[in-house]
Amino acid sequence: MTTTAAPPVTAVSFEQVTKSFGDVRAVDSLTLDLHPGETVALLGPNGAGKSSTLDLLLGLRHADSGTVRVFGTSPREAITAGRVGAMLQSGGLMGEVTVRELVRLACDLHPRPYRADDVLAAAGLTQLAGRKVDKLSGGQEQRVRFALATAGANDLIVLDEPTTGMDVTVRQAFWATMREQADQGRTVLFATHYLEEADAIADRVLVLHRGRLLADGTAAEIKAKAGARRVAFDLAELDAGLAEQLRALPFLTAVDVSGHTVRLQSTDADATVHALYGLGLYPRNLEVAGLGLEQAFVAITEAEEAKKEAGTC
């Protein structure tokens, strides 16, 4: 007798999903699969469509066209089954109750709940459990949202700019908890403007721009996709026309002269270094390195903007 292996479960699947608000296409033909155990960062400039994408995934909005599936079902079915936890930017918290009462309620409502005390502890809220929710600081409120998103054994955790307002210690504890969740096979999807977080935490990075997926890969792949390298050096003497001279060189995509330090981005670092000597410069402390994720992100989204202005996309 032969047995056929079940197809691998996809945590999230977007197929040709489009969502517009009036003239604005917030999500544009998005096709995407997320897998169990992946930690995925969703990056994009303001208005790129990150929150809209998360809203579609959570069934808070419906697509104009295309299909969104969560563990093979509709978002609503997946949520009702207690498979999805979310921490969103918007939406007020119930204020007149204590932190403990609110977290208990979330646990009571969850089909696969954790113990409220454990949830409070994991979110760093044990000391604040007796405090009224409307007396919390912004960062403390974020911790409560985190607790509500992790009140039960969710298979997918969706976080919209989760660490905004959190101090460094809480932020580190937060990501440690998320790592544990991913190590247990859960999928963690988070939108963020903190690119260093995406670089450190995510094993997959998605770059959205005007509702379209511009890049999808590991942080290293995204950096490589930007196709540029950093060239930095110091000059003992600065010529007044230096910045102009540098800008006239080929292959440069960014020029920054600050004090005696020059930072360049070049699509051909070898040619750039050669050209520096050609200009009669004597660069000291010369460093050539790949782009950081933040610079790669800026390079990729700016290149897309430039294409749009030139009418080629």
Ligand SMILES: Nc1ncnc2c1ncn2[C@@H]1O[C@H](COP(=O)(O)OP(=O)(O)OP(=O)(O)O)[C@@H](O)[C@H]1O
């Ligand atoms: N309810 C709405 N009504 C009208 N336009 C909307 C609505 N929600 C989103 N938009 C528009 O859709 C686009 C995408 O917005 P969205 O909030 O998804 O972006 P974002 O990437 O999350 O941005 P940010 O980083 O600023 O939070 C924007 O141009 C926004 O103005």
